[in-house]
Amino acid sequence: MKGRAKSFISSLFCFGLGIIPVMADAGANHTGNTLQVTQQAKRSLSGTVTDAATGEPLIGVSILVKGTQGGTITDTNGNFSLPVNNGDILEVSYIGYKKESIVVKGQQTLNIAMQTDSEILEEVVVVGYGSQKKVNLTGSVATVDFNDKTLSRPVTTVSSALSGMAAGLNVMQTTSKPNSESSSVLIRGNGTLNDSSPLILVDGMEMPLNEINPNDIATISVLKDAASCAIYGNRGANGVILVTTKRGSDGKINVTYSGKFSYNTPANLIHMVANYANYMELMNEASINSGQTQIFNGSTIKKWREADKNPNGLSESGYPNYVAYPNTDWYDEVYNPKLMQEHSITVSGAEKRTTYSLSATFLNNPGLVENAGMKKYYVRSDIESRITDFLTVGMRAWGYHTDQERNDVDNLNGLQMQKSIPGIYPRYDGKYGVPEATEEDPSASNPVYFINNAEGYYKQTKFFVNPYVKVNFLKHFTASYNFYYDHFRNEHKWNSSDYREQFSFQAGEVKNAPPTSDALQEYHVALWYDGDQSWKSSTVLNYSQMFGKKHDVSAMIGYEEYRKWRSTTDIDKKGMVDTSLTDFDALTDPRYIKGSTTEFASRSVFGRA
Numbered sequence: 001m002k003g004r005a006k007s008f009i010s011s012l013f014c015f016g017l018g019i020i021p022v023m024a025d026a027g028a029n030h031t032g033n034t035l036q037v038t039q040q041a042k043r044s045l046s047g048t049v050t051d052a053a054t055g056e057p058l059i060g061v062s063i064l065v066k067g068t069q070g071g072t073i074t075d076t077n078g079n080f081s082l083p084v085n086n087g088d089i090l091e092v093s094y095i096g097y098k099k100e101s102i103v104v105k106g107q108q109t110l111n112i113a114m115q116t117d118s119e120i121l122e123e124v125v126v127v128g129y130g131s132q133k134k135v136n137l138t139g140s141v142a143t144v145d146f147n148d149k150t151l152s153r154p155v156t157t158v159s160s161a162l163s164g165m166a167a168g169l170n171v172m173q174t175t176s177k178p179n180s181e182s183s184s185v186l187i188r189g190n191g192t193l194n195d196s197s198p199l200i201l202v203d204g205m206e207m208p209l210n211e212i213n214p215n216d217i218a219t220i221s222v223l224k225d226a227a228s229c230a231i232y233g234n235r236g237a238n239g240v241i242l243v244t245t246k247r248g249s250d251g252k253i254n255v256t257y258s259g260k261f262s263y264n265t266p267a268n269l270i271h272m273v274a275n276y277a278n279y280m281e282l283m284n285e286a287s288i289n290s291g292q293t294q295i296f297n298g299s300t301i302k303k304w305r306e307a308d309k310n311p312n313g314l315s316e317s318g319y320p321n322y323v324a325y326p327n328t329d330w331y332d333e334v335y336n337p338k339l340m341q342e343h344s345i346t347v348s349g350a351e352k353r354t355t356y357s358l359s360a361t362f363l364n365n366p367g368l369v370e371n372a373g374m375k376k377y378y379v380r381s382d383i384e385s386r387i388t389d390f391l392t393v394g395m396r397a398w399g400y401h402t403d404q405e406r407n408d409v410d411n412l413n414g415l416q417m418q419k420s421i422p423g424i425y426p427r428y429d430g431k432y433g434v435p436e437a438t439e440e441d442p443s444a445s446n447p448v449y450f451i452n453n454a455e456g457y458y459k460q461t462k463f464f465v466n467p468y469v470k471v472n473f474l475k476h477f478t479a480s481y482n483f484y485y486d487h488f489r490n491e492h493k494w495n496s497s498d499y500r501e502q503f504s505f506q507a508g509e510v511k512n513a514p515p516t517s518d519a520l521q522e523y524h525v526a527l528w529y530d531g532d533q534s535w536k537s538s539t540v541l542n543y544s545q546m547f548g549k550k551h552d553v554s555a556m557i558g559y560e561e562y563r564k565w566r567s568t569t570d571i572d573k574k575g576m577v578d579t580s581l582t583d584f585d586a587l588t589d590p591r592y593i594k595g596s597t598t599e600f601a602s603r604s605v606f607g608r609a
Contacts (some may be wrong), residue, residue: 039104128231187239306490399463456494
């Protein structure tokens with residue numbers, strides 16, 4: 001709209017669906033129309049699936065006919081039978097074995113010998129308090145390689161990157177406000193009537209997914225069932241998500257830069273009636289059809305029609321016609337495409353017995369509405385040194401700081417957009433518009449005003465440290481000790497304002513003056529602070545030994561202590577002397593001061609064999 005009038009052209013499209021009769025030739029002799037479909041007769045194919053190395057039958061092998069929904073699985077003796085056509089392609093798959101594709105060429109029986117996939121079986125998967133080879137897993141565990149599957153996309157949060165990455169993992173984004181993105185994460189559906197969210201651990205420490213820099217993640221393991229989650233007790237009842245961050249690597253120094261740019265636009269916007277004269281005529285028609293008198297006078301509609309012919313001309317009030325006689329499309333005004341950018345640099349390598357990985361990331365997400373943008377700064381380091389052949393020490397540390405603008409965009413989900421009309425100009429010369437037509441409902445909404453009605457900021461700071469020690473002794477034993485400390489500070493401030501202007505008033509006539517000193521006494525400023533701190537101490541003893549080539553025996557026992565506490569402070573004062581003075585010393589009347597403290601602690605003994 002800026003600087004010129006917008007018009008709304010309404011067109012009516014009518015689509016007709018008709019039946020066109022097909023007339024037969026009068027001279028032809030027809031006894032009827034018959035549709036003949038020749039279908040190749042299916043035949044039964046049977047066979048057996050075995051292990052190529054041992055010859056033992058494989059139970060539960062999946063055999064699917066490619067491109068169809070037909071298929072079967074092998075029975076307890078490795079046998080199968082299914083209907084096929086010549087030329088069908090059978091896809092044979094089984095966990096731990098290489099997939100087979102076989103073309104049917106007239107066989108009556110088919111014996112399939114499957115080869116083991118050693119790469120899959122030997123792959124190491126992160127599980128609770130350790131890692132295991134896939135061949136030894138007894139529970140359902142899915143892994144996500146972040147480098148391979150997610151970082152090619154312009155994502156700003158881990159939860160959005162996980163969507164669709166693992167079977168049984170359901171991620172649904174609930175809000176998309178920058179730095180306030182929240183998601184519902186479920187593993188195999190709702191597990192309880194209360195909180196069904198899984199337990200999320202980052203390098204062993206409990207924290208939300210969206211607090212992690214996606215660029216720092218190496219792998220994610222999703223523990224889905226009771227067998228894989230048992231080590232966490234009742235806290236793992238809804239599944240567990242284990243996040244492992246990147247580590248230092250052997251070799252020469254390696255410097256990597258990653259830059260991402262994303263042009264964000266709103267999707268599926270509703271285009272409103274933006275021509276106010278058309279809107280008034282439609283409202284009059286609706287009112288008459290409901291048995292009432294028309295709402296808007298013909299003279300008012302005529303004023304808007306005339307002003308629309310010369311939008312940049314001056315109105316009687318001295319404002320441009322497009323301001324005094326507005327035609328506003330609110331979705332165009334509220335939502336504006338923006339460029340999001342992210343820059344990340346990583347330095348990694350090794351020096352003698354020490355490996356290191358250092359990274360820094362800057363994220364600038366301006367949001368799609370006013371005062372919704374945020375700037376986020378991440379830093380991270382991971383250093384590990386092998387002091388002797390049996391002693392290794394290391395330190396992980398990372399943190400972030402966020403500066404975020406504040407608005408009241410949540411109001412748009414309610415009545416503010418529903419009550420908006422095109423006859424209000426959003427903002428001109430620092431002043432927000434109100435309904436210009438005298439017949440209009442005075443409670444009609446200016447969404448741009450309501451978005452900016454709560455000015456202020458959000459500031460968040462978090463840092464996390466994890467020193468650890470590993471000791472190898474008695475050939476088959478390993479002991480490790482980890483200490484974790486996590487500190488989070490959140491502060492936000494807001495102040496209210498309420499100054500709007502009617503731009504079509506006559507020269508010298510003020511319809512809505514700036515707030516008086518009495519009105520300023522009701523304006524208020526609020527400050528909210530909350531801080532989280534937590535620490536965890538974990539000691540784990542592992543035993544692992546191979547007997548021959550097929551027998552792998554391992555056991556683990558551990559002890560852990562955890563403590564978390566949180567404090568909040570909420571202050572509110574009113575009595576402004578000037579809207580530009582928002583410090584608490586400039587306000588005269590305290591409204592309330594509130595605060596609270598909560599604490600949680602636990603001790604655990606756990607083991608696995």
